[in-house]
Amino acid sequence: MTTDRQRRLEQAAPWILSVALLVVWQAICTLFEVSDFIFPSPWTIAQALVEYAKPIAGHAWQTFWTTMIGFAIGVAVGLALGVAVGTSRFVYRGLYPLLVAFNAIPKVAFVPILVVWFGIGTVPAVLTAFLISFFPIVVNVATGLATLEPELEDVLRSLGARKSDILLKVGLPRSLPFFFASLKVSITLAFIGTVVSETVASNDGIGYLMMSAGSSMKMPLVFAGLFVIGVMAMAMYELFAVLERRMTGWAHRGAHASG
Amino acid sequence: MTQSSAFVDFRDVALAYEGHADFAVEDISLSIRAGEFVAIVGPSGCGKSTFMKLATGLKPPTKGTVTVAGNRVTGPLKIVGMAFQAPTLLPWRTTLDNVLLPLEIVEPYRATFKRDRAQFADRARALLKTVGLDGYEDKLPYQLSGGMQQRASICRALVHQPQMLLLDEPFGALDAFTREELWCILRDLWAARRFTVILVTHDLREAVFLADTVYVMSRRPGRILARREIELPRPRDLEVTYSDAFSHIVHDLRERIGAIRREPADA
Numbered sequence A: 001m002t003t004d005r006q007r008r009l010e011q012a013a014p015w016i017l018s019v020a021l022l023v024v025w026q027a028i029c030t031l032f033e034v035s036d037f038i039f040p041s042p043w044t045i046a047q048a049l050v051e052y053a054k055p056i057a058g059h060a061w062q063t064f065w066t067t068m069i070g071f072a073i074g075v076a077v078g079l080a081l082g083v084a085v086g087t088s089r090f091v092y093r094g095l096y097p098l099l100v101a102f103n104a105i106p107k108v109a110f111v112p113i114l115v116v117w118f119g120i121g122t123v124p125a126v127l128t129a130f131l132i133s134f135f136p137i138v139v140n141v142a143t144g145l146a147t148l149e150p151e152l153e154d155v156l157r158s159l160g161a162r163k164s165d166i167l168l169k170v171g172l173p174r175s176l177p178f179f180f181a182s183l184k185v186s187i188t189l190a191f192i193g194t195v196v197s198e199t200v201a202s203n204d205g206i207g208y209l210m211m212s213a214g215s216s217m218k219m220p221l222v223f224a225g226l227f228v229i230g231v232m233a234m235a236m237y238e239l240f241a242v243l244e245r246r247m248t249g250w251a252h253r254g255a256h257a258s259g
Numbered sequence B: 001m002t003q004s005s006a007f008v009d010f011r012d013v014a015l016a017y018e019g020h021a022d023f024a025v026e027d028i029s030l031s032i033r034a035g036e037f038v039a040i041v042g043p044s045g046c047g048k049s050t051f052m053k054l055a056t057g058l059k060p061p062t063k064g065t066v067t068v069a070g071n072r073v074t075g076p077l078k079i080v081g082m083a084f085q086a087p088t089l090l091p092w093r094t095t096l097d098n099v100l101l102p103l104e105i106v107e108p109y110r111a112t113f114k115r116d117r118a119q120f121a122d123r124a125r126a127l128l129k130t131v132g133l134d135g136y137e138d139k140l141p142y143q144l145s146g147g148m149q150q151r152a153s154i155c156r157a158l159v160h161q162p163q164m165l166l167l168d169e170p171f172g173a174l175d176a177f178t179r180e181e182l183w184c185i186l187r188d189l190w191a192a193r194r195f196t197v198i199l200v201t202h203d204l205r206e207a208v209f210l211a212d213t214v215y216v217m218s219r220r221p222g223r224i225l226a227r228r229e230i231e232l233p234r235p236r237d238l239e240v241t242y243s244d245a246f247s248h249i250v251h252d253l254r255e256r257i258g259a260i261r262r263e264p265a266d267a
């Protein structure tokens, strides 16, 4: 069937494109004899990945769990703030403009402050990941709650439900698709936060590895670091995409919704 | 009817929606006995759904008072089952879980819901079966047709055995056969349990077949224009809808509604 083939082609698309990109990249590097110190070819990056596998794995692990802790705090705080903003007009009026202003500040600007407070290392990285990742969650959860159809709320109200019932039985389930959509955005942001902080204020993690590799002119290793971050972020993104489809199939209604 | 025997009592009730200066309904005064089956008919937009929201306390009246079961209504009531004009099933819940929802919220079921879930689910299944939805318990709302969703929402309104049942055009999306079948189901349920019913409908035959009393509402701002008791003997069989007496009443109601429609809009 054509639809079946189309589907398989669609699934293969990212792989095909990635391979094509690598081939073109390698071709350019080889043809124009680009120096590895400027722009390393995929092949030399792969070699670096193998050669430094051990230290890369160590730093990647550091970056990974740092990000996960920051992200977890971001989810908890984001959910709490999102529920507060989404359910209370008062909090919405008071807090939302502040949150927007806060979100506009580049989070790199916080790193020096965090270093003064907590010293260099894991703590500022965790906090940067948290600071950068919680905002989309707040906005999405609040939007999900605020756009709740009054008809659905009336169903519960007409049963004499308490406010907390309405939140638990309608508000939160109804915001789940919004919540999961924001998780996908936030997890990638959290990686950015961690790496940015590690780059300037840590002796550990992929950010630090790239920084030190760069200063000793090991460009293939710098690119290997980039690659590892990309893979980690993509893997987590996919994980949340799968979770999203599992948990909120009703909102997508697609053919592959029922699991 | 004296005031003391009234289960639902509207006194000079008017309601203006937030941000609207003019009333959606006004001068509504009526009394409904406990166990009475009332139907409300009227042109579209005249305020029938608004009346229902007043009767359950979802909207407080702008003027006048609403009393239900002897207490002045100040907020949503807990003794009511309501089927809204739109099915309003929760899209993330299966049909069965949607029907179980009131039991998770309304006392005394709420207290024992976790423990008695299996028993409650059986009750919900039995109810779904009476409206022909057996086999669809585990489907999500979007997998049901509009009429099936409507039937599920009627089950949801009934499952906690409320003292008062409010139905806002519940059979609007159904074909004639299913509709008449559901009339009979509702008639039998009511005969067995004798809850108070307020039924909003566009279908005069439906109103006359089911109700003890039919109220006719005027165009916006909605008022009660006429009240007509239906003296057809009970139990009523579907056959009665072909009788002369039946046609006569339907005809009479149609005349009155026709009169509303012929009035100039700005009257």
Ligand SMILES: Nc1ncnc2c1ncn2[C@@H]1O[C@H](COP(=O)(O)OP(=O)(O)OP(=O)(O)O)[C@@H](O)[C@H]1O
Pocket (backbone or CB within 6 Å): B017, B018, B020, B024, B043, B044, B045, B046, B047, B048, B049, B050, B051, B085, B220
């Ligand atoms: N939430 C609302 N806000 C403002 N106005 C409303 C609202 N709901 C209804 N109205 C207005 O109140 C009037 C009565 O509406 P209502 O829904 O009660 O009519 P209805 O008799 O149920 O009509 P239908 O038979 O078409 O369902 C209408 O003029 C409508 O525009």
Ligand SMILES: [Mg+2]
Pocket (backbone or CB within 6 Å): B048, B049, B050, B085, B168
């Ligand atoms: Mg209506």
